[in-house]
Amino acid sequence: MSAEIIDGKAFAANLRARVGEAAAAFEARAGRKAGLAVVLVGDDPASAVYVRSKGKATVAANMASFEHRLPADTDQASLIALLAQLNADDAVDGILVQLPLPGHLDEQAVVAAIDPAKDVDGLTPVSAGRLALGIDGLVPCTPLGSLLLLQDQLGDLSGKDAIVIGRSILVGKPMAALLTAANCTVTLAHSRTRDLAHHVARADIVVAAVGRAGFVKGEWLKPGATVIDVGINRVDGGLVGDVEFDGAASVAGAITPVPGGVGPMTIACLLRNTLTAAHRRAG
Ligand code: GUN
Numbered sequence: 001m002s003a004e005i006i007d008g009k010a011f012a013a014n015l016r017a018r019v020g021e022a023a024a025a026f027e028a029r030a031g032r033k034a035g036l037a038v039v040l041v042g043d044d045p046a047s048a049v050y051v052r053s054k055g056k057a058t059v060a061a062n063m064a065s066f067e068h069r070l071p072a073d074t075d076q077a078s079l080i081a082l083l084a085q086l087n088a089d090d091a092v093d094g095i096l097v098q099l100p101l102p103g104h105l106d107e108q109a110v111v112a113a114i115d116p117a118k119d120v121d122g123l124t125p126v127s128a129g130r131l132a133l134g135i136d137g138l139v140p141c142t143p144l145g146s147l148l149l150l151q152d153q154l155g156d157l158s159g160k161d162a163i164v165i166g167r168s169i170l171v172g173k174p175m176a177a178l179l180t181a182a183n184c185t186v187t188l189a190h191s192r193t194r195d196l197a198h199h200v201a202r203a204d205i206v207v208a209a210v211g212r213a214g215f216v217k218g219e220w221l222k223p224g225a226t227v228i229d230v231g232i233n234r235v236d237g238g239l240v241g242d243v244e245f246d247g248a249a250s251v252a253g254a255i256t257p258v259p260g261g262v263g264p265m266t267i268a269c270l271l272r273n274t275l276t277a278a279h280r281r282a283g
Contacts, residue, residue: 003227003252006149012264015148019271020061026278027062034278035064036094036120036270037086041079041105042072047098054096054267061271066092072102079105080113087115093281094120094274099170117281120273123169131177138273143175145265146207146228147182153226153254154205158183161202165189165216165242166209171230175207196220208242218247227255230262 027033036058040051051067058065068082079097086092095118101107116126122140130137150157162184166172176188187199191210200206200220206227208216213233221227231242241258248255256262 162205
């Protein structure tokens with residue numbers, strides 16, 4: 001069997017176009033553009049690339065982009081003061097602080113300083129609590145994008161066995177919560193899981209988010225499983241996922257490629273969340 005390749009790039013382009021149209025309608029109604037503020041501390045080159053592409057995509061989707069680049073030695077109080085200013089700014093509907101932050105900053109305290117109504121990354125304790133409790137709110141972009149791809153591929157996910165590999169705040173934990181809300185039976189596996197292959201073999205849906213190149217092997221998979229590879233690992237100058245692609249593609253029913261799978265969905269969902277926040281704030 002040869003797996004269907006899930007075209008996240010095309011899906012994301014379509015989603016961005018739909019959000020762009022809805023954002024134009026928002027502007028016509030509200031008399032202002034929906035706005036996204038992105039805060040980057042320091043000069044990590046990979047983060048700078050992400051932030052630039054987020055800004056471009058925001059403008060292309062008929063929204064206003066506010067970029068704040070702060071020096072690497074910015075102190076906690078200055079960063080929190082900027083967030084307070086953005087929280088109070090009516091032109092700003094969404095706030096994203098690019099992670100990771102330089103080591104001297106308290107990431108949890110910084111994220112918690114974002115107004116939950118503007119938390120388009122879904123990372124504040126309020127947003128995470130809402131997701132855990134099943135209350136409607138803003139959801140982290142990468143898991144949301146992964147869920148949209150799964151629902152597009154499989155339709156109703158009710159009753160499916162799903163495994164999420166990795167328990168990060170950014171991906172694994174919210175992904176498990178979203179799949180649970182979608183009525184999957186969810187296993188959340190991590191670095192201490194015993195006999196991972198045994199758990200993967202039972203899963204109709206596999207979401208790999210461990211950050212280790214080729215960690216998940218094709219022979220572990222249940223034939224016909226749908227595989228979402230969230231990993232982006234740099235190997236020999238190229239990008240590879242957390243799933244051993246060739247082995248998995250011969251067993252899975254469908255699989256996301258790296259690049260061109262989940263990656264493009266993250267920015268598309270960020271734009272979607274920004275517009276959602278704008279609508280809620282405008283009432
Ligand atoms: N760094 C890598 N991915 C992300 C993300 O989705 N959100 C934020 N804030 N930082 C990131």
